Amino acid sequence: MSESNDCLFCRIIAGEIPSTKVYEDDTTYAFADINPKAKVHVLVVPRAHYANVAELAAKDPAELAHIVKVAQSIADEKFHGAYRLVFNTGLDAGQTVFHVHAHVLTGEVLDE
Ligand code: 5GP
Numbered sequence: 001m002s003e004s005n006d007c008l009f010c011r012i013i014a015g016e017i018p019s020t021k022v023y024e025d026d027t028t029y030a031f032a033d034i035n036p037k038a039k040v041h042v043l044v045v046p047r048a049h050y051a052n053v054a055e056l057a058a059k060d061p062a063e064l065a066h067i068v069k070v071a072q073s074i075a076d077e078k079f080h081g082a083y084r085l086v087f088n089t090g091l092d093a094g095q096t097v098f099h100v101h102a103h104v105l106t107g108e109v110l111d112e
């Protein structure tokens with residue numbers, strides 16, 4: 001089975017599983033988290049498959065910087081540029097989907 005058949009977020013990016021699109025461009029896709037932890041909870045992912053943020057940073061640092069810019073622009077639009085950016089990395093840190101994704105939490109004042 002190919003990576004894209006195997007990986008939930010590759011399937012979402014391919015449109016095989018529905019999602020609520022927030023933003024897209026040639027390299028990046030952003031969609032609403034199905035179980036939001038803030039008023040606005042968006043997942044920003046590279047279209048290419050990397051398991052986690054460390055692998056993305058090593059193999060395509062420009063895409064990692066681009067994901068930060070996309071997060072910033074979502075927060076600029078939704079909540080005067082304030083946001084929390086989280087990359088859970090590893091099972092023991094709560095990573096459940098092994099296609100790197102930035103959690104962008106915004107839209108309201110966040111607890112610490
Ligand atoms: P992780 O725990 O790996 O850091 O984050 C995975 C995130 O993906 C979770 O916040 C979870 O709610 C979200 N998620 C899991 N399955 C789906 C899905 O099918 N659609 C969407 N939009 N989000 C999902």
Ligand code: ZN
Pocket residue numbers: 003004007008009010011048049050098099
């Ligand atoms: Zn994937």
